[in-house]
Amino acid sequence: MLLGWLREHQQARGTKEGCNEGDCGACSVVLARKQGEHIDYQPVNACIFPLANLDGTAIFSVEDFGNRQALHPIQQAVVDEHGSQCGFCTPGFIASMVAGQLGKVEHSAEVQIAGNLCRCTGYGGLIRAFEGQRNTPQPAAFRAKLDAAESWIKASDAGGFECHGTTGSIYAPSTLKDLASLRSVHPDALIVAGATDVGLWMTKGLKQPPKLILTTYVHELHAVEQTAEHFCFGAAVPYSQVGPTLLQDYPEARDWFERLGSVQVRASGTLGGNIANGSPIGDGPPLMIALGASLRLRKGETLREVALEDYFIAYGKQDLAEDEFVEAVLVPRRQPGQRLMVEKVSRRIDQDITAVLAAFSETSVGLRLAFGGMAATPKLAKTVMASRQASDIHKDFEPLSDLRASKAYRLRVAENLLRAFLEPDASNPSQEAAQ
């Protein structure tokens, strides 16, 4: 992973390891990559960022921004605002904040740094540092590094390579055609997109898959298309690019988007990966199912489309042939008069895995009530959809108790949220729910 390369090979030890699984942000670095004609700047978690995904990009770590003689304005502001105590988290915060400046983000400082944990400070100095400097231009020395990187990123033609090492092979096609044929030749290979799931299998599970096929460089899988009927997201489009498009039609999903992982995770992770991995607690599928999304699957030259709710068959089992892959996710555009409610229930507001995700949509065609965390797969509550009785949720689901929530809680919350959607005028929902 990128972090090991920085710390061991480059002896660039400013960037820290706090968790080795994408959750603490101590390893954050700034990634610069091509997005259309622009350069997209994002913080990423180096601990789960595969080196193979770095072609045609530039990485900047804390050592690059400034030095003790000439601190970067963000660094100076963190000093002035007393934003560090033990200092272990600090380089990661600085990277997230510099990325926020470069990416000209519009959301709050809190959202920009929600993927970075600090156990010492209460975040106040860090928030003030970013708010005060978010529009400050980059210092000349760092600007020069950025300019140099930008020009070669623009000129570079990433992907289209293979690596064969002692523990395995990596295939990095740059066209859909090559991907399709590689997939046919190597149906046993593991597809890797942003690696925010796959990375953990390696860093925590210590898996060494012998064959990897990357989708990162496949141009066609990076397309975001809008027609009158659909948004079409290529399977390798990171969340950071899915969000803004989707929110045009569905502003109710802003919380869903901003609470999905962190800025870092959204910069790497893809909607395609989130769906493809078949997790019952992914945040993408329930919303997509509620919106009536479908998947475009490809096998060689053959394409087929499946409704998303039919794609999830059972725990760990999807309607995806061995040599098939997800090409795109098609999301219907908003209907006139459509009502939408998306609620994520988790222990912490940000960057937490869902206990229950509820996504409800009502259009002239009908009601779609989708849930994650309630069953072995993301699923529609079909009984309730027919009866419009929130209490019928018990007939649809028999959720598990696990470390995130008990079965009783999951059912209770699901019922409360359903009631709020189905009977929006009830004055005090929780009081009635108890009766």
Next chain:
Amino acid sequence: MNQISKPEIANPLGRALEHDSAGQHVTGQALYCDDIREPAGCLHAAMGLGPAFPARIVAMDLDAVRQAPGVVAVFTAADIPGENNAGSVVHDEPLLASDQTSYAQQPLFVVAAETRDQARRAARLAKFEAEERPAAVTYDQIVERDEHVMPTLEVVTGDAEAALAKAQHKLEGRIEIGGQEHMYLEGQIALALPSPDGLRVVSSTQHPTEVQEMLGHLLELSSAEITVEVRRMGGAFGGKESQAAHTAMMATLAAYHTGRPVKLRLDRDDDMVTTGKRHDFRVDYRLGYDDSGRVYAGTFDLAARCGHSADLSAAVCDRAVFHSDNAYFIPEHRITSHRYRSNTVSNTAYRGFGGPQGMVAIERAMDQIAARLGKDPLDVRLENLYGRHGDIAPYGMQVKERVLEPLIRQLEVSADYRQRRAEIEAANQSAGRYRRGIALTPVKFGISFTISFLNQAGALLNIYKDGSILINHGGTEMGQGLYLKVAQVVAHQFGVPLDMVKISATRTDKVPNTSPTAASSGTDLNGAAALAACKTLKQRLTRFLQQKFETDALPLFKDGRVLIGFHHMSYAEMARAAWFARIPLSATGHFATPGIGWDAKTGKGRPFFYFAHGAAVSEVEIDTLTGANRVVRADLLHDVGQSINPAIDLGQIEGAYIQGMGWLTMEQLVFNDKGQLLTHAPSTYKIPTATDRPDVLNITLYDNKNPEATVHRSKAVGEPPFMLAISVHSALAHAISGLGGPGYWPDLDAPATAEEVLRCLDAANAAAV
């Protein structure tokens, strides 16, 4: 050079100076243990964990581990030359278990390999033949099994039962208070550097002397042969007080046998699974009170889940007892503390050290009394404050300082508490999905180690010929700004700019026999030891200057100069002159806190030098559909005495409050029925992020001076503000309470997760009908 050196030499004491390492933190230059370049030939170790249940180990097959790529050696309990003990107080815990394990995934062996990756991979290849042993995990199980890691403590004053029988009203309750993972961002780590001249170990520890001692027992070496060093930790919070030694011992065992440097950095999951946490408690309480809310009598039964060994549990539980009264006088009282053994990882020190758990229960009780009497809970709290009706704590110490009442009054006004409470209660009447709650709770926290002999510290002060000053002391830097505060004290003594004073890494060969940097005592003890060293050197310099200038005037050290009589010279000139005159320019200093002592047998004495105080108003919002909750505003007013560095102190208060908020709301440790920790990484164990910080957070230092003669009349600040967060828990209960009808108060346990809040919302609604 830091940017703290300004041209004018202002008195550094009391100034909001930046952390001495801030410039290094933001540029990534600050070196933590893992950032030190490994010496050539350095090996990397990993722990081999046992079965996922407490087990009798019938056979252990490590062949595959030994044969794995890169593996140099594997060590088990049999390879320990000295004592196989990881217990710091009681020797009841093996470093490496052998024939049986007491909790799930207890370490059984250590692998040393050429790379860390190889060591981690190899460590998973062990095969065990194991029989499952019964696991006592839940309160019901540990109470039924009734095994104690340390004897029960009872502190009694008056006749609680008789007074309860007479009381006008009685209250009985039970609260469960969860534990807490430290989640220091830098995990446990040590680098062992063996050499024929002795062993040097860089350890991320709050207690270098104890690591040195434990290594001595492990290897049968004397302390003089071992040097333990720590420049800085990436956070500790108590988690590196006793248990940093385990990592250091495993690394050193491998270094001892291989003769090569060995680094052991625990992977986060291994760290969380094998190191102790804040103790979780179950408290059963009874109080007797009258119509005014005044409490006359009480009994508190504190059941602590200590884990499989004693570790620091006795002292932690003692402190819980000392704080189960928080700020309130209870004339007839009986507090009982049981220290139960459980088949889980051994719980340990954590910021507040039992104090927070003690306080949560009495604060719940105050709220309940108020609810039943239809009063504002603040009035019940005020009615019972020490000083109103009495000032002797159940353990016999007089609570002299009268800080809390004026402090609370000040906060009540500045936070507009009464008005906001009225508005919230009115708004809740017609609330839809979201309800609010507000609470003001105080903190009174005793400062000193309750183990009296720990209240000492040493320092070493060197003045070099060029006048630069090096101060070294036994305290460790974990981000709390201790090095800076002590440097401020020393710079002030010699009237020199702060950047003339350097503090070097804490090392057992410079200052020996140190106490842990814990109990918030770092500055009180080490600052005072540094002061003592300054005093010694200043006395020598005074004598020298008086002889040189033939005067008996006293010198003045100020603005980088020394004035004596009509003479003056620069401070640096004086240093050189003193050296020429063969004056020793190095001195040690020692400090022992005066007048404290406590007898565990009688339960009486003066365990604390003084108390630190504070109070907080927190306002919360809950989502009645899901139980999700957040703090919207908090106002904190805290007593740090006369601050040595307000920026550092404000930072401690803010960080402590947020950490306390996490403990009482979202941070939940989940164990399965075999005692295996399921929340073993930050993916499943959630500490607050920036978005959890209250939208409005006002923090003010209360204007006060410590009546005790501490350094600069300051007060300890590391732990006390942690408990300001109890106001969050109380406010959450307040938000729920209105649903239950008059007199109702929910049995909200901690942590108040969304699930727990929803449970209480449902219970309140059910109570109302």
